[in-house]
Amino acid sequence: MVLEDTSYIFEGGNIYFLEGKNGAGKTTLGKIIMGLLEPNSGSLLFDEEDAAKIKPADRAKKIGYIFQNPALQIFAPTVYDELAFPYEIMGLMDESIREKIEESLKKFNLLEAKDRSPLTMSYGEMQRLALAGISLRDVEFLILDEPSSALDDDGRKFLVSFLKDFSSNGGGIILISHDEDTLSNIENIKELRLDDKKIISIEKSGKY
């Protein structure tokens, strides 16, 4: 059991840093929110709507999720295809989407790699590609599982600025991480600890 006798509200416009010991259930909580795992009991609400009635694919239209292992969520033959395939599969590809993809490739420093196979990329590059994929969609919330684990210094700086941008536009973010150093560069981040089957809020003002 991940949580017991606990309620918590995640609100848009905030960045939540969810930490906890290995095996505390941070990733499990993320997967439950996304509908990849079913809760044994209790309820999960999205804007007062019972999440049990919302299919995972529909939840994903509002919430972007990045796996702990980005290699598992990348599969297209090229970097460009990786960004384009959801739109092609769903028959939504048009000129505006193509432009968005090009912009995203530039923004995430992947333009030169656009014809490369993602399978030949480093973990850090895969994390950037996964983020680029999410940034194309107009999601309201992000759940990022260890997003900085394979990033170099530049990648981490980029991640922080991306998170700040997303949050300032009203998006909510749950960061599942152990990387306090990187996340300490984000102001007004809400630190939560998953401990003893409870979500404990750790109040800190400004940078911590």
Added chain:
Amino acid sequence: MKIDPRVKLIYILLLTSLAILAKDIIYISTIVLVSIVVNICLKTDIIKAIKRISFYVSFIIFITLVQSMAVKGGTPLIYIGTFVFVSTTGIIFAVEFLLRMLVIILSGIIATSTDGREMADGMQKMGIPYEFVFMSGIALRFFPIFSDEFRARLNAITMRGINIKKLPFRKKIKLYVYLLAPTISGCILRSEQLAVSIEARGFRALEHRTMFRELKMRPIDWVVLVIGLVLAGGFLFCNYYIGSFVAIA
């Protein structure tokens, strides 16, 4: 009932070979029955086998249609003019296929009733080189990894807002083709890592391996083995000297 893994391996070999050699539906049914009895004696999860066979229902229907159209003979049941869609021959072949699959699944379940390491010891005692035994053990362990990885990638697609169930058939196929390459390359990568890890631990560093467990055939193992061999001999005699019970015209 605890039986030596070598006896189980011989039973698996006998059941699967006889299911292929069986001349008609009556003989195959006999093998299915024996497989069920063996599984009951070994207290295995036989319900699992029945559930697994349900995956083959659409395949069975396909085989019925193909056999009915391709093989002449039998009584046409559904036909337009001279073109037969379903015939008794087609149904008999399809049921034979279903029963053979059931024997293979039941035999597989016999194998799972023994710990993998014990089964590997048994194979080695039967003269199969350790390298091959080890490889087959590792290969079996890769199946759940392969399936977990594939499931994780399906989840990743769902997390891109794509409802796979709602996709048209052609696009679904394209999606699965997309998934295949990284899943296979992921498995190759893991097997490379595993190979390095095994080498680092000194695999085959010494010529002679010593075994912690010693397999010994007990009287009950010999009795079960002799019963199996006698039944197999009797089965082959009937199969080749008495002949078919079901005639396909």
